[in-house]
Amino acid sequence: DGGRGGGRGGGLARAGHPPPAQDPAHPPLRRSAIMDLSVMFFGADDASTVGHAAKYDDILTITKAADRLGFTAVWTPERHFQQVGQVFPSPALLSAALAVATERIHVRAGSLVLPLHHPLRVAEDWAVVDNLSRGRAGVSVATGWHSKDFVLAPGAYEDRRERAFRDLALLRRLWAGEAVEFTDGAGEPVTVTSQPRPYSDHLPLWTTTSGSPATWVAAGRMRTNILAATIGQTREELAGKIGAYRDAYDGAPEQPGSPPRGTVTLMAHTYVGETDEHATERAGGPLKDYLRSYVAQTAANKGGAGRAAALSDEQLGTLAEFAFQRYLTWGSLLGSAETCRKNLSDLADMGCDEVACFVDFGLGVDEVLAGLERLAELREDM
Incomplete structure (x- = not known):
């Protein structure tokens, strides 16, 4: 992914350990199917019953475990004023805390809503994270979608897509140490260089997409990696988008620090249980509650159709149940180790390089940790 601290395909390897003996019943995936695994946070919590301080304790505990188990990266989002993601207003601030609490895991924004920020400040903040982590920082840039987020920058909402791609190119220049002209408080042009200087020569960059084919192609043309999700599309649709991204990436001019092959990172809801039934029993209730919150937030976005949609509790429950049942059949890592092995192979066959x-x-923190332990064992076996 362009940074120090581990290469593709080695995310869960244990130094000094010989490869496991091959089990004829579970042959290892071919080399091209071995991918990185990372951890992503995006939770919805009720502060009145959980408490935000306890949530940050859980994030630190899970991240330290992921670091110990050899996961490639930890992703934290940027969200504002909503129950979903309410403890994640600043991925840079949280990533700085995670950086000093870990040794090797990469710390990434997944995602940073670039139109809400001055690119110079983004370069400064993430240079701090990069130095604290000794080169483990990475950023996925999002255009933003929820109108309420843009309370912070209301004038940036309508042209947020154009701003995001313009400022992504500027961020690259600032990270490289280029002196760039801005306007100061007196209205005068001034040329500045971002400080502090980062630890890494190049910042690993992703573009976040909620599924728009145009964004997949735009990411390829910018020669960034891409962060997407399995949800909301069929296997065939996702495979087509990955193919379009690869074509655009291969045909685009080189950018400083861009790898020869872009990384496709896909977010997937994850809980590896002892059996399929165990995973469904433990994850079903919490995930359906989360999906209700997420659907309600999406429906309340006034930016899409121009007004908020009101859904009844019954409608929210129906949608959440439908989504959960679909996750059990496609696009998740919910199930036994064997089920998740097959799902990982499926994603690899489509061209996925990393699952977030x-x-x-x-889920409670103990359940999350147990699921990660089982996933780490699965990944090493593969």
């Missing part, structure tokens, strides 16, 4: 395992959808 979304774990904080309502």
Whole structure:
């Protein structure tokens, strides 16, 4: 992914350990199917019953475990004023805390809503994270989608897509140490260089997409990696988008620090249980509650159709149940180790390089840790 601290395909390897003996019943995946696994946070919590301080304790505990178990990265989002993601207003601030609490895991924004921020400040903040982590920082840039987020920058909402791609290119220049002209408080042009200087020569960059084919192609043309999700599309649709991204990436001019092949990172709801039934029993209730919150938040976005949609509790429950049942059949890592092995192979066959395992959808921290332990064992076996 362009940073120090581990290469593709080695995310869960244990140094000094010989490869496990091959089990004829579970042959290892071919080399091209071996991918990185990372951990993603995006939880929805009721502060009146959980408490935000306890949530940050859980994030630190899970991240330290992921670091110990050899996961490639930890992703934290940027969210504002909503129950979903309410403890994640600043991925840079939280990533700085995670950086000093870990040794090797990469710390990434997944995602940073770039139109809400001055690119110079983004370069400064993430240079701090990069130095604290000794080169383990990474950022996925999002255009933003929920109108309420843009309370912080109301004038940036309508042209947020154009701003995001413009400022992504500027962020690259600032990270490289280029002197860039801005306007100061007196209205005069001034040329500045971002400080502090980062630890890494190049910042690993992703573009976040909620599924728009145009964003997949735009990410390829910018030669960034891409962060997406399995949800909301069929296997065939997702495979087509990955193919379009690869074509655009291969045909685009080189960018400083961009790898020869872009990384496709897909978020997937994750809980590896002892059996399929165990996973469904433990994850079902929390995940459906989370999905209700997420659907309600999406329906309340006034930016899409121009007004908020009101859904009844019954409608929310129906949608959440439908989504959960679909996750059990496609696009998740919910199930036994063998089920998740097959799902990982499926994603690899489509061209996925990394799965960002979304774990904080309502399970207790002990359940999350147990699921990660089982996933780490599965990945090493593969």
